[in-house]
Amino acid sequence: MSTAADDTRTATGEAGTAAGGAGTAAGDAQLLRVRDLQTYFSDRQGMIARLTRRKTGEVRAVDGVSFDVVRGETLGLVGESGSGKSTLARTVMGLVPATGGSALLDGRELIGLRPREWRPLRRRMQMIFQDPVSSLSPRFRVSFLLKEPYVINNVPAEKQSSVDELLTMVGLSSEQADKYPHELSGGQARRVSIARALALHPEVLFADEPTAGLDVSAAASILNLMRDLRDRLGLTYVLITHDLNVVGYFADRIAVMYVGQLVEIGLGDRILAHPRHPYTHALLSCAPVPDPHLNEGHLENVLGGEIPSPHDPPSGCRFHPRCAYADQRCTDEAPPLEDLGDGELVACHHWRRIDLAPPSAQPAAASAAPSPAVGPTV
Numbered sequence: 001m002s003t004a005a006d007d008t009r010t011a012t013g014e015a016g017t018a019a020g021g022a023g024t025a026a027g028d029a030q031l032l033r034v035r036d037l038q039t040y041f042s043d044r045q046g047m048i049a050r051l052t053r054r055k056t057g058e059v060r061a062v063d064g065v066s067f068d069v070v071r072g073e074t075l076g077l078v079g080e081s082g083s084g085k086s087t088l089a090r091t092v093m094g095l096v097p098a099t100g101g102s103a104l105l106d107g108r109e110l111i112g113l114r115p116r117e118w119r120p121l122r123r124r125m126q127m128i129f130q131d132p133v134s135s136l137s138p139r140f141r142v143s144f145l146l147k148e149p150y151v152i153n154n155v156p157a158e159k160q161s162s163v164d165e166l167l168t169m170v171g172l173s174s175e176q177a178d179k180y181p182h183e184l185s186g187g188q189a190r191r192v193s194i195a196r197a198l199a200l201h202p203e204v205l206f207a208d209e210p211t212a213g214l215d216v217s218a219a220a221s222i223l224n225l226m227r228d229l230r231d232r233l234g235l236t237y238v239l240i241t242h243d244l245n246v247v248g249y250f251a252d253r254i255a256v257m258y259v260g261q262l263v264e265i266g267l268g269d270r271i272l273a274h275p276r277h278p279y280t281h282a283l284l285s286c287a288p289v290p291d292p293h294l295n296e297g298h299l300e301n302v303l304g305g306e307i308p309s310p311h312d313p314p315s316g317c318r319f320h321p322r323c324a325y326a327d328q329r330c331t332d333e334a335p336p337l338e339d340l341g342d343g344e345l346v347a348c349h350h351w352r353r354i355d356l357a358p359p360s361a362q363p364a365a366a367s368a369a370p371s372p373a374v375g376p377t378v
């Protein structure tokens with residue numbers, strides 16, 4: 001259920017733009033500019049509804065999201081499972097149709113483009129998918145999978161990197177070229193996905209859970225690889241992750257997503273040390289649990305209950321049923337994403353008067369790759 005007050009989020013988001021960009025400091029060169037992006041899925045429930053193709057409602061997976069990405073930075077996108085992170089990335093990448101809003105790459109509108117209009121832009125923006133093995137076709141060898149982007153995009157031979165060059169770039173030996181995806185380890189498959197994404201020399205890389213499912217050392221080596229590639233190739237990353245250690249290690253800025261909307265954006269160091277939004281604070285306050293299986297229920301205990309469905313989000317502030325600071329205003333009125341200046345934005349009526357202690361468990365903003373098994377995983 002959305003309220004009229006929901007609409008204020010957009011208006012204020014645009015006001016934020018005028019004040020220096022949705023989450024970037026004034027004067028920064030925006031490579032990607034997203035405004036009021038919406039992605040709604042129709043929700044056909046039940047046999048009769050499916051047979052009659054009758055719509056029973058909408059799943060507002062992304063519901064009025066605005067942010068900017070500056071050239072060369074890493075923006076970390078965090079939030080619980082189901083908050084809409086992957087859908088947001090897939091919408092900007094043109095893989096899911098947007099319901100409304102705008103996404104500009106260097107001033108060029110991406111929303112509503114036809115597939116052939118996407119072709120030249122695909123070279124500039126690539127995605128590492130959440131599940132690398134299933135994103136690599138099982139019927140083809142690695143050598144073919146690495147060459148495929150060139151075939152699809154009609155890249156002349158002289159502008160192509162060789163399979164060996166691509167494998168070397170991501171730290172794999174040429175022996176891997178003849179393997180099928182199911183013959184690779186999780187870490188190797190992730191490296192092949194990265195090599196495939198880099199084959200076209202993109203400027204922006206959306207990395208969706210790049211370390212999910214990997215053991216500690218494989219995850220650390222993927223992060224080191226990504227960081228090295230960023231520094232060497234000048235890549236811009238949008239890094240989607242459950243793991244706050246990963247953003248702490250990697251991201252310049254962090255955007256926090258909850259039930260299809262952004263609730264806080266800011267510099268990584270500031271957000272990790274002094275979050276302003278109670279939801280961000282709760283994410284960061286989860287005590288470290290070394291066993292990832294134990295973490296699943298742990299966050300629900302800290303926050304109280306599960307994330308609401310985007311099919312029928314709570315009125316007012318969507319976080320109010322789980323927020324210790326909620327009052328009547330929070331139930332009635334959606335808080336706008338308020339621009340605090342210097343690229344800081346927060347959507348909470350009461351952030352000024354809420355005294356949030358530093359989170360009890362903080363991911364380290366370390367200079368070496370973190371251990372993904374240590375620290376909160378949302």
Ligand SMILES: Nc1ncnc2c1ncn2[C@@H]1O[C@H](COP(=O)(O)OP(=O)(O)OP(=O)(O)O)[C@@H](O)[C@H]1O
Pocket residue numbers: 041042059060061079080081082083084085086087088130242309310
């Ligand atoms: N094709 C679809 N049809 C209907 N609902 C969808 C579709 N894709 C995603 N959703 C819903 O949209 C919401 C957001 O999903 P999404 O996968 O973007 O979340 P996420 O933040 O990436 O979660 P996770 O961390 O588990 O990957 C979820 O409630 C999901 O069920």
Ligand code: SF4
Pocket residue numbers: 277278279317318319320321323324325326327330335347348349350351
């Ligand atoms: S607006 Fe109210 S419910 Fe929402 S985060 Fe702030 S205090 Fe909590």
Ligand SMILES: [Mg+2]
Pocket residue numbers: 085086087130208
């Ligand atoms: Mg996802």
